[in-house]
Amino acid sequence: MITTIALLKARGGLSRDEFVDYYENHHVPLVLGLAPSPALYTRNYLPEPGSRRFPADFDVITHLKFADEATRDAWLALVLAEDSGVAEDEARFLDRSRTRSWTVEEHATSS
Known part of the structure:
Protein backbone atom coordinates (compact mmCIF):
# COMPACT_ATOMS: atom_id res chain seq x y z
CA MET A 1 0.00 0.00 0.00
CA ILE A 2 1.06 3.56 -0.74
CA THR A 3 -0.15 6.09 1.83
CA THR A 4 -0.37 9.85 1.35
CA ILE A 5 -1.12 12.27 4.18
CA ALA A 6 -2.09 15.88 3.46
CA LEU A 7 -2.51 18.72 5.94
CA LEU A 8 -4.94 21.25 4.49
CA LYS A 9 -5.94 24.73 5.64
CA ALA A 10 -9.41 26.20 5.13
CA ARG A 11 -9.66 29.35 3.04
CA GLY A 12 -10.13 32.46 5.18
CA GLY A 13 -13.70 33.53 5.74
CA LEU A 14 -15.19 30.04 5.91
CA SER A 15 -16.63 28.69 9.14
CA GLY A 50 -10.53 28.22 19.57
CA SER A 51 -11.39 24.72 20.83
CA ARG A 52 -8.09 23.05 19.98
CA ARG A 53 -5.85 22.02 22.82
CA PHE A 54 -2.79 22.23 20.59
CA PRO A 55 -1.40 24.62 17.99
CA ALA A 56 -2.12 23.62 14.38
CA ASP A 57 -1.83 25.60 11.17
CA PHE A 58 -4.15 23.23 9.29
CA ASP A 59 -7.82 22.25 9.58
CA VAL A 60 -8.03 18.75 8.15
CA ILE A 61 -5.81 15.71 7.76
CA THR A 62 -6.60 13.91 4.52
CA HIS A 63 -5.46 10.30 4.31
CA LEU A 64 -5.30 8.40 1.00
CA LYS A 65 -4.21 4.82 0.35
CA PHE A 66 -3.46 3.23 -2.99
CA ALA A 67 -2.62 -0.34 -3.94
CA ASP A 68 0.74 0.70 -5.37
CA GLU A 69 2.67 3.63 -6.81
CA ALA A 70 1.36 3.09 -10.34
CA THR A 71 -2.23 3.28 -9.08
CA ARG A 72 -1.47 6.47 -7.15
CA ASP A 73 0.29 8.03 -10.13
CA ALA A 74 -2.63 7.20 -12.46
CA TRP A 75 -5.10 8.63 -9.92
CA LEU A 76 -3.08 11.83 -9.54
CA ALA A 77 -2.82 12.22 -13.32
CA LEU A 78 -6.63 12.25 -13.56
CA VAL A 79 -7.28 14.42 -10.51
CA LEU A 80 -4.52 16.95 -11.19
CA ALA A 81 -5.06 17.18 -14.95
CA GLU A 82 -5.15 20.78 -16.13
CA ASP A 83 -8.81 20.54 -17.21
CA SER A 84 -10.05 18.53 -14.19
CA GLY A 85 -11.36 21.60 -12.34
CA VAL A 86 -9.82 20.37 -9.08
CA ALA A 87 -7.40 23.28 -8.63
CA GLU A 88 -10.19 25.80 -9.24
CA ASP A 89 -12.47 23.96 -6.83
CA GLU A 90 -9.78 23.80 -4.14
CA ALA A 91 -9.33 27.57 -4.40
CA ARG A 92 -12.98 27.92 -3.31
CA PHE A 93 -12.42 26.31 0.09
CA LEU A 94 -8.69 25.78 0.70
CA ASP A 95 -5.72 28.05 1.23
CA ARG A 96 -3.68 26.10 -1.33
CA SER A 97 -0.48 27.99 -0.46
CA ARG A 98 -0.49 26.19 2.91
CA THR A 99 -1.09 22.65 1.63
CA ARG A 100 1.49 20.12 2.77
CA SER A 101 1.51 16.46 1.81
CA TRP A 102 3.78 13.47 2.09
CA THR A 103 3.89 9.90 0.93
CA VAL A 104 4.69 7.90 4.03
CA GLU A 105 5.56 4.36 5.05
CA GLU A 106 2.72 3.10 7.19
CA HIS A 107 3.04 0.45 9.89
CA ALA A 108 -0.20 -0.84 11.40
CA THR A 109 -0.71 -2.99 14.45
CA SER A 110 -3.84 -5.08 14.62
CA SER A 111 -5.23 -6.85 17.64
Missing part, protein backbone atom coordinates in the same frame (compact mmCIF):
# COMPACT_ATOMS: atom_id res chain seq x y z
CA ARG A 16 -15.66 25.16 10.12
CA ASP A 17 -19.16 23.95 9.18
CA GLU A 18 -18.96 25.63 5.76
CA PHE A 19 -15.52 24.14 5.20
CA VAL A 20 -16.60 20.60 6.13
CA ASP A 21 -19.80 20.89 4.08
CA TYR A 22 -17.97 22.09 0.98
CA TYR A 23 -15.24 19.48 1.22
CA GLU A 24 -17.66 16.58 1.81
CA ASN A 25 -20.53 17.59 -0.46
CA HIS A 26 -18.77 19.33 -3.35
CA HIS A 27 -15.07 18.54 -3.52
CA VAL A 28 -15.13 14.82 -2.67
CA PRO A 29 -17.85 14.08 -5.27
CA LEU A 30 -15.87 16.09 -7.86
CA VAL A 31 -12.70 14.10 -7.21
CA LEU A 32 -14.51 10.75 -7.14
CA GLY A 33 -16.23 11.65 -10.40
CA LEU A 34 -12.84 12.05 -12.09
CA ALA A 35 -11.03 8.96 -10.85
CA PRO A 36 -11.75 5.66 -9.12
CA SER A 37 -11.87 5.87 -5.35
CA PRO A 38 -8.57 5.15 -3.62
CA ALA A 39 -8.46 2.09 -1.35
CA LEU A 40 -8.96 4.59 1.49
CA TYR A 41 -9.92 8.27 1.37
CA THR A 42 -10.60 9.83 4.77
CA ARG A 43 -10.82 13.38 6.04
CA ASN A 44 -10.11 14.04 9.73
CA TYR A 45 -11.32 17.51 10.74
CA LEU A 46 -9.78 19.36 13.65
CA PRO A 47 -12.00 21.19 16.13
CA GLU A 48 -12.59 24.92 15.70
CA PRO A 49 -9.31 26.81 16.24
Whole structure:
Protein backbone atom coordinates (compact mmCIF):
# COMPACT_ATOMS: atom_id res chain seq x y z
CA MET A 1 0.00 0.00 0.00
CA ILE A 2 1.06 3.56 -0.74
CA THR A 3 -0.15 6.09 1.83
CA THR A 4 -0.37 9.85 1.35
CA ILE A 5 -1.12 12.27 4.18
CA ALA A 6 -2.09 15.88 3.46
CA LEU A 7 -2.51 18.72 5.94
CA LEU A 8 -4.94 21.25 4.49
CA LYS A 9 -5.94 24.73 5.64
CA ALA A 10 -9.41 26.20 5.13
CA ARG A 11 -9.66 29.35 3.04
CA GLY A 12 -10.13 32.46 5.18
CA GLY A 13 -13.70 33.53 5.74
CA LEU A 14 -15.19 30.04 5.91
CA SER A 15 -16.63 28.69 9.14
CA ARG A 16 -15.66 25.16 10.12
CA ASP A 17 -19.16 23.95 9.18
CA GLU A 18 -18.96 25.63 5.76
CA PHE A 19 -15.52 24.14 5.20
CA VAL A 20 -16.60 20.60 6.13
CA ASP A 21 -19.80 20.89 4.08
CA TYR A 22 -17.97 22.09 0.98
CA TYR A 23 -15.24 19.48 1.22
CA GLU A 24 -17.66 16.58 1.81
CA ASN A 25 -20.53 17.59 -0.46
CA HIS A 26 -18.77 19.33 -3.35
CA HIS A 27 -15.07 18.54 -3.52
CA VAL A 28 -15.13 14.82 -2.67
CA PRO A 29 -17.85 14.08 -5.27
CA LEU A 30 -15.87 16.09 -7.86
CA VAL A 31 -12.70 14.10 -7.21
CA LEU A 32 -14.51 10.75 -7.14
CA GLY A 33 -16.23 11.65 -10.40
CA LEU A 34 -12.84 12.05 -12.09
CA ALA A 35 -11.03 8.96 -10.85
CA PRO A 36 -11.75 5.66 -9.12
CA SER A 37 -11.87 5.87 -5.35
CA PRO A 38 -8.57 5.15 -3.62
CA ALA A 39 -8.46 2.09 -1.35
CA LEU A 40 -8.96 4.59 1.49
CA TYR A 41 -9.92 8.27 1.37
CA THR A 42 -10.60 9.83 4.77
CA ARG A 43 -10.82 13.38 6.04
CA ASN A 44 -10.11 14.04 9.73
CA TYR A 45 -11.32 17.51 10.74
CA LEU A 46 -9.78 19.36 13.65
CA PRO A 47 -12.00 21.19 16.13
CA GLU A 48 -12.59 24.92 15.70
CA PRO A 49 -9.31 26.81 16.24
CA GLY A 50 -10.53 28.22 19.57
CA SER A 51 -11.39 24.72 20.83
CA ARG A 52 -8.09 23.05 19.98
CA ARG A 53 -5.85 22.02 22.82
CA PHE A 54 -2.79 22.23 20.59
CA PRO A 55 -1.40 24.62 17.99
CA ALA A 56 -2.12 23.62 14.38
CA ASP A 57 -1.83 25.60 11.17
CA PHE A 58 -4.15 23.23 9.29
CA ASP A 59 -7.82 22.25 9.58
CA VAL A 60 -8.03 18.75 8.15
CA ILE A 61 -5.81 15.71 7.76
CA THR A 62 -6.60 13.91 4.52
CA HIS A 63 -5.46 10.30 4.31
CA LEU A 64 -5.30 8.40 1.00
CA LYS A 65 -4.21 4.82 0.35
CA PHE A 66 -3.46 3.23 -2.99
CA ALA A 67 -2.62 -0.34 -3.94
CA ASP A 68 0.74 0.70 -5.37
CA GLU A 69 2.67 3.63 -6.81
CA ALA A 70 1.36 3.09 -10.34
CA THR A 71 -2.23 3.28 -9.08
CA ARG A 72 -1.47 6.47 -7.15
CA ASP A 73 0.29 8.03 -10.13
CA ALA A 74 -2.63 7.20 -12.46
CA TRP A 75 -5.10 8.63 -9.92
CA LEU A 76 -3.08 11.83 -9.54
CA ALA A 77 -2.82 12.22 -13.32
CA LEU A 78 -6.63 12.25 -13.56
CA VAL A 79 -7.28 14.42 -10.51
CA LEU A 80 -4.52 16.95 -11.19
CA ALA A 81 -5.06 17.18 -14.95
CA GLU A 82 -5.15 20.78 -16.13
CA ASP A 83 -8.81 20.54 -17.21
CA SER A 84 -10.05 18.53 -14.19
CA GLY A 85 -11.36 21.60 -12.34
CA VAL A 86 -9.82 20.37 -9.08
CA ALA A 87 -7.40 23.28 -8.63
CA GLU A 88 -10.19 25.80 -9.24
CA ASP A 89 -12.47 23.96 -6.83
CA GLU A 90 -9.78 23.80 -4.14
CA ALA A 91 -9.33 27.57 -4.40
CA ARG A 92 -12.98 27.92 -3.31
CA PHE A 93 -12.42 26.31 0.09
CA LEU A 94 -8.69 25.78 0.70
CA ASP A 95 -5.72 28.05 1.23
CA ARG A 96 -3.68 26.10 -1.33
CA SER A 97 -0.48 27.99 -0.46
CA ARG A 98 -0.49 26.19 2.91
CA THR A 99 -1.09 22.65 1.63
CA ARG A 100 1.49 20.12 2.77
CA SER A 101 1.51 16.46 1.81
CA TRP A 102 3.78 13.47 2.09
CA THR A 103 3.89 9.90 0.93
CA VAL A 104 4.69 7.90 4.03
CA GLU A 105 5.56 4.36 5.05
CA GLU A 106 2.72 3.10 7.19
CA HIS A 107 3.04 0.45 9.89
CA ALA A 108 -0.20 -0.84 11.40
CA THR A 109 -0.71 -2.99 14.45
CA SER A 110 -3.84 -5.08 14.62
CA SER A 111 -5.23 -6.85 17.64
